[in-house]
Amino acid sequence: MKFSTTIKALGLTAAVVLAPLMASGAQAAGTITVATTIDPGSWDPIDTFIVPWSSAANNIYDGLTSRGPDMKLQPALATSWEFLDNNNRIRFKLRQNVKFHNGEPFNAAAVKFTFDRLLGDEGKKGPQQSNYTSITKVEIVDDYTVDFIMKQPDPVLLTKLAGYGGMIVPPKYIQEKGDAYFNLNPVGTGPFKFVEYTPKVNLVLEAFPEHWAGAPKLDKVVTRFIPEANTQVAELQAGRVDVATLIPFGLAPTVEKSPNLTLVSITGPTVVSLRLNTKEGITKDVNVRKALIMGVDRDAIIKAVLLGHGKPIASFQSDLSFGNDPAMKPLPFDLAKAKQMLQQAGVQPGAPVRIDFRGNDATFREVAQAAAGYFQALGLKPAVQPHEVSVLLNDIIPNGKTGEAWHNAWGGWTFDYDNTAYLMYHSGEKWNPYDNDPKLNALLEKQRTMYDVKEREKVLQEVARYVADQALEIPLYNQNTVIGVNKRVKNFVPPADLRFRFNDVTVE
């Protein structure tokens, strides 16, 4: 054959190309590689709101306070604090002999600079400023003491100082190099310092031996941006990524079965509910709303759709959240009773129930279909309506154009019910298009002025019970944070909020 040589040659070429390629799989000792989903584009604390920023940058920066995987608040760059002037002034004592990665000293001036910047024009351009508006200004008392002057009480402030916009930045460096340079070349006081950032590819950090909490045990932390779940899992299986942060429930068994990997499934911040339309449709009636709650078997949904990676909730918060009442139980699943309640409320068979949801959420699509199945079993006529995310969030919900039920998913990193409840249930808020309940408003406002932890917790629990009593939503589940970890990683306690900190972590 005349062309058989050509084909042979081709085969040979392919073999030659493929054969010598050994996977560059094995990781260098002392390097941990983490896969996150999105490249935040800027490493400046005031520019971002996304979790993947914190997964990496939590190693670059320190806040005045810190919060570890146990969700307990600890001193960090501030060693202690006290409330003065009737809680209008919070005085922080700062840690001494702390240096930024560029050698600049950390002191009161750095704290003041950080918050002047966050609360000023620079911060205005980003999404972080709004979280810190309870602060009027920061005053320097001496080199290692600062006062936060408060505009209004903010019981969650100490938590907010542990992350995101509250991270302390170097004044001289930013003034000299400019904001645009700082975005791409971050400097902080954290345990790892910046080495290299390739947009859309990775961020490389190396140990900062002079860190105030002691030198980290790892040499390097590499964060790779991999938005596709299948790709993250493949990289994890190939041993080229040590921690994968995007494991959809469907891929969890794959990770679980791999001998060199561990699947971590822990309580996370994300809660999911079906909020109900209290203004129009059959859900106007509180008894109908209660019937719908009792008609949906959330345990079955968690088992079938989430493959067990979640917990049922009684209020719109996780059990890690401040304000959660473990004694509170959701209305039980009881199809017969629910049917009877609908009948008593005079709901006609075949009455429509529309569920609006975020079309890009594949998991919730299945949940919505399951819920629709239950509504059908109640004799109603359900419809599921996917929407483009920004259309749902910007138009349909705030302008009160929803169906009888809509998909509500929420997850604040502060783990404080206030952040959720106020925005969800206070009148005039974007997420509350239908209700104006003076009693609920008063409760929500009251807890915002309270520093007494126990008292505030009580009020927040009262809010949760009141919301359940009014049946404003069908509380569904608290979704687990699911991550995959290579077994060569030791001493790693994964935090529920994915704000990693690798000080004590080692790799084999």
Next chain:
Amino acid sequence: MAGFILKRLLQAVFVVLAVTLIVSFAIRLSGDPAVMLVGGAGSVSEQDLQNIRQALGLERPFYVQYFSFLEGILTGDFGKSFMGGTPVSLLIKNALPATLLLAFASLITSIILSVPLGIYAAVNRGRWPDQAIRILSLVGLSFPNFWLAIMMVLFFSIMLGLLPPSGMEGPESFVMPALTMAIILTATNVRLVRTSMLETLSQQYIMVARSKGLRDRVVLYKHALRNSAIPLVTYIGLQFGGLIGGIVIIERVFNWPGMGTLAFDAIANRDYPVLQGTITVLALFIVLINLLVDIAYGLIDPRIRTE
């Protein structure tokens, strides 16, 4: 020739302008970047969103935004990404070579595979090698590219541990993405080469060449292949343009840091400057390639050159 090129260049400018206008307009219909920026979560008030919109320059009328974008292009400044303010030109500078290299590698691989296979099928028309190649090409055409990509990762990376599943690190990173693209391209190209070759082989001048007693090899390569190459060059040229634009899924699966990834993320985040910049550059390339294809005709077929 110079007049021809000039005319085409003018057309190109018009096409690119039209593309920028459509893209800039269309993306603005699809949602609010300020909301995408804060992820729809947290305690963000309408005032905060307003501040962000103002900082991003979104409160200006559309035509002002569009003209300032055009003005930027002329001075080589594509603006800054809404996500973190990275200069768009920097993002494109990093991403463009990655995409071009991948597209080029895919195309070359596809040509290396499809030309000999196509000729082989044509020469053996109706016999089993022809049948086999045609069936294989049908199978290749039926693969969804993302599925093929995932299967390759499963086989080469997870089962054999030979190749990195994603990223662009060394030459080995190219193998799977380029092969995935090449297999799908080859499926169509083989058929094209085969048909075109068959047509040429039935021409009288081939018969003349044969009857002169020329060797088969000479007839095939010197007479037939060159004449079959015209439709092939057109098609491959267009393919290259399509490849650059259509590489999105492959880039996504292999986490390839190219223009597709950039455009995909930009659409998801409503990152107007990045999307506008990416699409403009891609449009420029596609127009340029079409121009090159037209010029290449002339080189292959002297009859076209004079027109």
